[in-house]
Amino acid sequence: MDTTRSSSRSAPRPDAAETAPAGPAVRLDVDGGVAVITLDRPDRLNVFSGGMGVLLGEAYARCDADDSVRAVVLTGAGRAFCAGADLTPDAGSFDAPREPREFTAAPVDPPAWQVRKPVIAAVNGHAIGIGFTLAMECDIRIVAEDAKLAIPQVRRGMVPDARSHWTVARAASHAVAADILLTGRTFRGTEALALGLASRALPAADVLPAALETARDIAANVNPLSAALSKRLLWRDRADAERVERMETAYHRLLMGTADAKEGPRAWMERRTPEWSSRVAADWPRVGEIEDRYGV
Secondary structure: OEEEEOOOOOOOOOOHHHHOOOOOOEEEEEEOOEEEEEEOOHHHOOOEOHHHHHHHHHHHHHHHHOOOOOEEEEEEOOOEEEOOEOOOHHHOOOOOOOOHHHOOOOOOOOOHHHOOOOEEEEEOOEEEOHHHHHHHOOOEEEEEOOOEEEOOHHHOOOOOOOOHHHHHHHHOOHHHHHHHHHHOOEEEHHHHHHHOOOOEEEOHHHHHHHHHHHHHHHHHHOOHHHHHHHHHHHOOOHHHHHHHHHHHHHHHHHHOOOHHHHHHHHHHHOOOOOOOOOOHHHHHHHHHHHHHHOOO
């Protein structure tokens, strides 16, 4: 087995060095044409950091460039896939960025849908916030039946990220996207299957083996160029995705560092109902201003 551990070689995104966990948090293993990328912070339920985003992007780029890799599996170490952003006060996940123009709401570059190999998300456990929006960028999702899934950013004073306003609606429907993104509610893997957000829902112990079985079948039997071209056609509306990314990023810049961006995580940590201070009519002029400033 050729086993490698990704490391940060490209210039990190703003604040990535400060938010990266001690030691690499993304593991890349390649065997028999199948690459397995593991989010590797099991003691923290694989909570996401800026440093992890850089490493995941590097792992994707390596898989895309390596012709020996025919299929990719993304999973999480331990009992969770990714429990979302770190909401502890010291993490500052929703603080205003020091360099707003360099901040992006899509922290993994390239995203899974740009990798020219099929990418299978083995959602072995809870996938919350960016944990689930990253899975939505994959081609195939196999989820644990009892996993808790959510894109709860609207309950934290933020907006969903990682192009989820595009990926969720494309995978299912506008109605499902509105239900999931505008309520931020939690649902189980079995419901994700029923909603069209997952390909299969299995017992947690069976998720990674099933993903590996599918990946090995692709590696053995699927023409790599045929798969790459078919994938390009499936994800053909790239211009729409890039515009959604710009808008999500602009709206993150609007909300990060505000009183409500602090209140949302604080209320969640304290297990209470949030007390919001923003007002749509009063704050709406700022929306137009930031759209003009960032060209969206």
